[in-house]
Amino acid sequence: MIRLSAIDQQLLGFFARFQAFFFLAWQAFVRIFHKPYYYRDFAIQFDKLGFSSLFICVLTGLFTGMVMALQALIQLKPFAATSYVGGMVAVTMIKELGPVLAALMVAGRVGSAITAELGTMVVTEQVDAMRVEGTDIIQRLVTPRLKAMLVALPLLTIITDAISMLGGYLIASGYGISPIMYLSTFTQFMVPLDYLEGVTKPLVFAFLITMISCQTGLNTGGGAEGVGAAAKRAVVLSSVLVLMCDFFIAKIFVVFR
Amino acid sequence: MNQVTEEQSIRMEKVCYTVGGRTILSDFDMELERGVNRTILGVSGSGKTTILKLILGLIHPQSGRVFINGLEITNRAEAEYREQRKKIAIVFQGGALFDSMTVGENVGYRLFEEGRLSQAEIEEIVQEKLRFVGVEPALDLYPAELSGGMKKRVAIARALAADPEYIFFDEPTTGLDPIGVYNIVSLMNRLQEAGKTTLMVTHDLPTAFATSQRFSLIHESRLAFEGTEAELRDCPLPNVQEFLQPTDKSLFV
Numbered sequence: 001m002i003r004l005s006a007i008d009q010q011l012l013g014f015f016a017r018f019q020a021f022f023f024l025a026w027q028a029f030v031r032i033f034h035k036p037y038y039y040r041d042f043a044i045q046f047d048k049l050g051f052s053s054l055f056i057c058v059l060t061g062l063f064t065g066m067v068m069a070l071q072a073l074i075q076l077k078p079f080a081a082t083s084y085v086g087g088m089v090a091v092t093m094i095k096e097l098g099p100v101l102a103a104l105m106v107a108g109r110v111g112s113a114i115t116a117e118l119g120t121m122v123v124t125e126q127v128d129a130m131r132v133e134g135t136d137i138i139q140r141l142v143t144p145r146l147k148a149m150l151v152a153l154p155l156l157t158i159i160t161d162a163i164s165m166l167g168g169y170l171i172a173s174g175y176g177i178s179p180i181m182y183l184s185t186f187t188q189f190m191v192p193l194d195y196l197e198g199v200t201k202p203l204v205f206a207f208l209i210t211m212i213s214c215q216t217g218l219n220t221g222g223g224a225e226g227v228g229a230a231a232k233r234a235v236v237l238s239s240v241l242v243l244m245c246d247f248f249i250a251k252i253f254v255v256f257r
Numbered sequence: 258m259n260q261v262t263e264e265q266s267i268r269m270e271k272v273c274y275t276v277g278g279r280t281i282l283s284d285f286d287m288e289l290e291r292g293v294n295r296t297i298l299g300v301s302g303s304g305k306t307t308i309l310k311l312i313l314g315l316i317h318p319q320s321g322r323v324f325i326n327g328l329e330i331t332n333r334a335e336a337e338y339r340e341q342r343k344k345i346a347i348v349f350q351g352g353a354l355f356d357s358m359t360v361g362e363n364v365g366y367r368l369f370e371e372g373r374l375s376q377a378e379i380e381e382i383v384q385e386k387l388r389f390v391g392v393e394p395a396l397d398l399y400p401a402e403l404s405g406g407m408k409k410r411v412a413i414a415r416a417l418a419a420d421p422e423y424i425f426f427d428e429p430t431t432g433l434d435p436i437g438v439y440n441i442v443s444l445m446n447r448l449q450e451a452g453k454t455t456l457m458v459t460h461d462l463p464t465a466f467a468t469s470q471r472f473s474l475i476h477e478s479r480l481a482f483e484g485t486e487a488e489l490r491d492c493p494l495p496n497v498q499e500f501l502q503p504t505d506k507s508l509f510v
Contacts, residue, residue: 134367
């Protein structure tokens with residue numbers, strides 16, 4: 001009986017958090033179109049979320065593109081098909097690895113920062129102070145971060161994709177692949193819907209990472225230790241959900257292909 | 258004494274609040290009338306700060322009712338009582354100044370948010386409030402650059418900026434040196450002279466007696482006493498006397 005009650009409590013807690021997450025996500029989304037827009041906060045968050053992750057995304061894209069090309073070339077060489085390396089790198093990076101790797105980098109770097117910042121504001125009563133001053137905290141704290149991330153992550157993904165193409169070419173050129181040959185295979189491997197998939201994924205991931213980070217941060221308790229635990233929880237949850245959603249979005253695009 | 262109507266007071270009726278299975282408040286009643294400054298006394302962890310948060314609607318009671326100037330805020334959406342809540346300002350225990358903003362931006366925060374005044378008008382009000390609390394030179398500093406006492410005074414300036422009717426103080430003198438305590442007490446007295454009604458929660462008796470006319474004492478989640486200073490001192494209840502003059506019986510309670 002006690003065991004059942006404990007399970008009930010766990011389930012109730014899970015569904016309550018689930019409901020709270022969707023409520024916050026909906027409220028934050030609706031507020032994108034409502035005044036006040038907090039342009040200054042948007043610019044600060046765009047700088048924090050976007051530019052701060054640029055270098056790490058460039059490095060990730062460069063080395064992933066290089067290793068993709070290297071592995072593809074080893075597989076293609078026995079079949080005298082090394083000219084297809086450009087297309088293989090492009091389809092893998094633009095559709096899958098570019099969005100996922102950029103999202104994982106951002107989830108680790110930015111998601112934890114959002115949670116820690118909001119969590120600290122909660123435990124030092126700054127969020128309560130804002131509410132007392134008449135501020136809508138979703139509009140002030142969540143929506144500018146969401147807007148910044150919705151713009152920044154697709155841009156970071158496009159940069160990661162482009163740099164990975166460059167990295168792939170650096171390796172391919174060593175195998176005598178010309179730039180024209182490298183680029184010409186893109187159209188053989190990819191259709192316009194693939195490019196759309198490559199941009200849709202970071203938009204969904206941006207929404208997930210921001211909302212999980214904000215939800216976790218705003219529900220932080222227990223002082224400094226609680227802030228650390230919340231940041232860790234947000235990163236783990238964001239990363240797992242990014243990978244899960246990647247599959248489902250891919251599946252949806254396969255259906256429409 | 259002027260007759261105080263329901264529209265000029267803050268009232269809690271039979272409020273119960275539990276968290277994690279622990280009862281913080283049980284059937285708690287209190288009234289804060291305009292012009293009558295009150296202190297809520299109690300040992301640490303007795304639920305004093307919870308009372309302030311319940312009145313401000315930052316948390317909601319499991320049962321009972323809370324009114325601000327006649328409007329019941331219990332179980333309403335935050336947006337419905339946001340205007341009513343603007344009649345109240347609070348000075349949090351740690352100041353709760355916004356880390357990413359300067360002192361000036363902190364003090365003018367509500368005015369900037371409301372957007373009714375021009376930049377120049379807001380700056381003038383900010384400087385006036387900082388002058389009132391004696392930290393005008395700190396205008397462009399960040400909270401991390403201030404001492405504990407200065408943070409409290411900036412928090413008071415922020416509370417004053419929007420000209421509220423009621424100002425709540427959560428342990429305003431905790432962690433301050435005697436000069437800091439004196440400054441805060443004299444500031445509270447000046448606020449009261451300026452027509453503000455204060456509600457303070459503290460366990461610091463000298464500060465309480467220097468700033469309030471009425472007192473409520475919480476003991477074991479219930480209201481143990483309500484009355485004036487003289488009535489408090491003469492109260493025969495053992496819990497009240499133990500709080501006023503702790504003895505060995507209080508050890509490790």
